[in-house]
Amino acid sequence: MSDAPDPPAPGRGLARSPGALAGLRVIDLTRVLGGPYCTMILADHGAEVIKIEPPQGDETRDWGPPFRAEDGARGDASYFLGVNRSKRGMALDLALPEGRSVLLRLLERADVLVENFKPGTMERWGLGYEEALAPRFPGLVHCRVSGFGAEGPLGGLPGYDAILQAMTGLMSINGEPDRGPLRMATPIVDLATGLYAAIGILMALQERAGSGRGQFVDMTLHDCGLALLHPQGANYLLDGRRPRPLGNPHPNIAPYEKFATASGDIFLCIGNDGQFRRLCAELDRPELADDPRFRSNGDRVRNRAALGAELQVALATRDGKALADRLLRLGLPAGPVLAIDEALAAPHTAARDMLVAIDGYRAVGTPIKLSRTPGGARQVPPDFAEDSAAVLAEQGFSEAEIAALREVGALPTVRRR
Secondary structure, eight states, X not given: OXXXXXXXXXXXXXXXXXXXXXXXEEEEOOOSSHHHHHHHHHXXXXXXXXXXXXXXXXXXXXXXXXXXEETTEEEEEHHHHTTOTTOEEEEOOTTSHHHHHHHHHHHTTOSEEEEOOOTXXXXXXXXXXXXXXXXXOTTOEEEEEESSOSSSTTTXXXXXXXXXXXXXXXXXXXXXXXXXXXXXXXXXXXXXXXHHHHHHHHHHHXXXXXXXXXXXXXXXXXXXXXXXXXXXXHHHHHHOOOOXXXXXXXXXXXXXXXXXXTTEEEEEEOOSHHHHHHHHHHTTOGGGGGOTTTSSHHXXXXXXXXXXXXXXXXXXXXXHHHHHHHHHHTTOOEEEOOXXXXXXXXXXXXXXXXXXXXXXXXXXXOXXXXXXXXXXBOSOOOXXXXXXXXXXXXXXXXXXXXXXXXXXXXXXXXXXX
């Protein structure tokens, strides 16, 4: 394994403008991944995001190692640090009426509320959207991230990424044909739900610009997991055949898979007949393009195993990284299969500002590149309850009120274990 990448140059990956969402105020009650990933996207692009944690804190602060060392003690886990930058940090006990009262005051100046409580929780607290929040804050956009939503046979039940990977069919199409369903290593359903949630919030804000009214954005891991079933879902709905895992190959395209070379694995994604003919020429195997088994993409998919064997022989002695670079520059989709440390250390990663560093904090940067209002990391992830007093003071709370909230336990300052 290679060494970790050097820290980015000063300013790399950091915000260089107020951001496209400057002036937007977001109250973030979410924990774990889907919700925090959504609100980090908004924060990186200028929204003021106030992350409000329960007394126990966001449990991902403990999801390590690795942990960030702080003054010789164990700090927060990388899992938390990776999706909570650019936010301010508070803590409230919403189980107490005093805590709920604080939340309502904060919502007076908020544009967006994002939460991922089990459906019914906000309603039990007297904070349901239709009954309480919409009448009091008609312009508020309220986004709920949940496992299954409130209605339906599974309505109100908790959801977790791996469970939804299993239940939406994603695991059934992942892995090798001779092995059982395999969880995707990255929590793709949580991350996709965070992305869809950010899109839904921005859609609601766009509509509000004309109507003046907020609305409820109902995001579920279940729906987002199903939405990721392309092309396998489309294939099944057309021909009725249950998709099966193929490993690296694509179900609809060939060659579209990993090959071994003398200097490591490369991946080829040849999407049309012209590309295939050019690939064969570059590999000194032009006759393959005229082989009846491989003339069209349909032929190549039907004869995938034979094609893979021919290409593997042609590639086995090649310098894969050099070949992949040459093919890519010729317009033929190819790339080396890199480990994460290699991908993060790649020159293009630095050139695209995809690594950030702030005061010893390092993370993957924002992929959304805007020309006039570029986003980027704005501050390190907050410590637990770091900004509680400052946020409340800005909202008009007096020192006496803040002290009273602490006295009754509504405004924790230390995580409850």
